[in-house]
Every structure is written in structure tokens, then in C-alpha cells.
Amino acid sequence: MPAALRANSDDVRGVAVRPAGRLFRALIVCLSGLLALLVVWFLRSTGRPAVHRRPPDLAARTQVAEGVRERTALPAAHRTIPVRAEQPPPATAEVARVADITDTPSTPRRTAKDDREEIMNQLHNSGVSNEPWTNGAAKVFHLLEARFDAEVKGRYGAIACFHDGCARVVTFSSVADAETALEKLRASEEFMRWPGVKTRTGTEILPSGEAQNSLILYRPENPAKTM
Secondary structure (H helix, E strand, O other): OOHHHHHHHHHHHHHHHHHHHHHHHHHHHHHHHHHHHHHHHHHHHHHOOOOOOOOHHHHHHHHHHHHHHHHHOOOHHHOOOOOOOOOOOOOHHHHHHHHHHHHOOOOOOOOHHHHHHHHHHHHHHHOEOOOHHHHHHHHHHHHHHHHHHOOOOEEEOOOEEEOOEEEEEEEEOOHHHHHHHHHHHHOOHHHHOOOOOEEEOOOEEOOOOOEEEEEEEEOOOOHHHOO
16 A cells, blocks of 8 residues: 555544544543442432431320320429219119108108197187086196196196196296106106096297196096096
């Protein structure tokens, strides 16, 4: 091959090789840069501390526990006071007994005065009487007065006689004197031998502190034989 042609061919190869070498070097540079970026990213990712997330249920339990600690840390004035559990309901029989007491309309308690007034009204309604048997009743009342005065002093009201019986009010200075008179009354032969029903009303306490009773001798079964 002529020298001129060979020299020309070498120039062509040199021109063709130079662009290829530049492209290769550019590729090497790009790959190097990319590799450097990867190395930097890897180092940064491995260099940060790992973050551990709590499971939802554990986090919820932690919040509840923290809430309890906050409530217990409140001042005494704001703390919740525990309420005692209610007592079990009573038995059925106990409920029925309570219902009977609370639901039944209460009846006013009768007093000695109520009893005396009721008895005296019955006697008054039977009509006034001066039959012979009333003389025997009056005699008994006088004997009782003498017997009482030997132990206790009292004030004796008028003797009132009616068809159904005779009555006399006796007033004592105290309840103790009235009880003493009652013992004498039970031991009295005159009173206990009366042929009809006999009674003494309950003791009434007067505002003055005195005690009052009514002695009653009812109409005998056979008035004609009573003197």
C-alpha cells in the first residue's frame, strides 16, 4: 500500500477511536457518580437510629395507664370517692312486713281519755236512773273513798247513775298514788262483790301532773236484789 494511503487510513482510525473513547469515559463517570450516590444513600440509611413502633393495643394500654396515673395524682378535693355497693334486697317476707307497716293507714292510738269518754257517753245515752240498785252502788263508792283515804288522798267527784251503771271520777296527786289506789281497789271486798260488771278506766295524766281515773259499777244482773 502506498505510504500516503496508509497514512490517510491511520488518520481515519484515529478519528473513529477518539469519539468512542470519549463516550466510554462519560459512561464511566456517570456510573461512578451513580455508585457514589448509592453509597451515600446506603450510609445515611444505615446510620439513622431505628424507630420501633408500638403495637396499637400496647399504645392504648399505655394511654389508659397514664390516664389512671393522672387521676390518682389529682388533689384530694378532686378525687373520686368510691361508693359502697348497695345492700342486697331483703327477703320477700321482710318486704311484705315492711309494706304492711308503711302502706296500711295508721290508726290513731286510743288514749285513756278516749276510753273514758266512750264509756261515759254510753252511760249517758242509756238515761239517768235512781232505781234502788243505784243506792247500793253509791254505798260501795263511799266505802272505797274511805279505804283509799287511809293510804292515799284523792279528790272524789259526784256519783252519777244511769240506767246502765253508775260512775265516779277520782283524781290523785300523782300516778304513783293512782297505782296504789288500784291495788286497794283490787283488794276491796265491796268492789269485788258487786253483782254486776265493774271496771276502772285507764289513768289520765292531767296538765297539772295529777292522775285521774273513773270507777264504774254497771247495772247488776238482778237489780231488785241489790240494795
